[in-house]
Amino acid sequence: MTETAIEEMSxxxxxxELERVVGQLERGDVALEDSIKLYERGAALKKRCEAKLKEAEEKVAAITLDADGQPTGTKPVDSL
Structure with missing residues (x-):
């Protein structure tokens, strides 16, 4: 089974995948070398999640509506 490249993941x-990695690390039943690899993968997965959230935030900011329900252009979004 081939793993999906992180940069291609939704x-x-x-x-x-991040939840699976964290679960394995929390159990503590993984060899040290494998733990390091899992930690590195987890860090990359976290970065991917943050990037996808930022993309979503930018899309929401671009679709803000005025009182009449018409798009008004871009406005920053405080948080999602």
Missing amino acids: FEQAMA
Whole structure:
């Protein structure tokens, strides 16, 4: 089975994989060398999730509506 490249993962895929990695690390039943690899993968997955959230935030900011329900252009979004 081939693993999906992190940069090709959707937010949901990256989050699910990150949860799996964290679970393995929390159990503590992984050899030290494997733990280091898992930690590195987890860091890359976290970065992917953050990037996808930023993309979503930018899209939401670009679709803000005025009182009449018409798009008004871009406005910053405080947080999602």
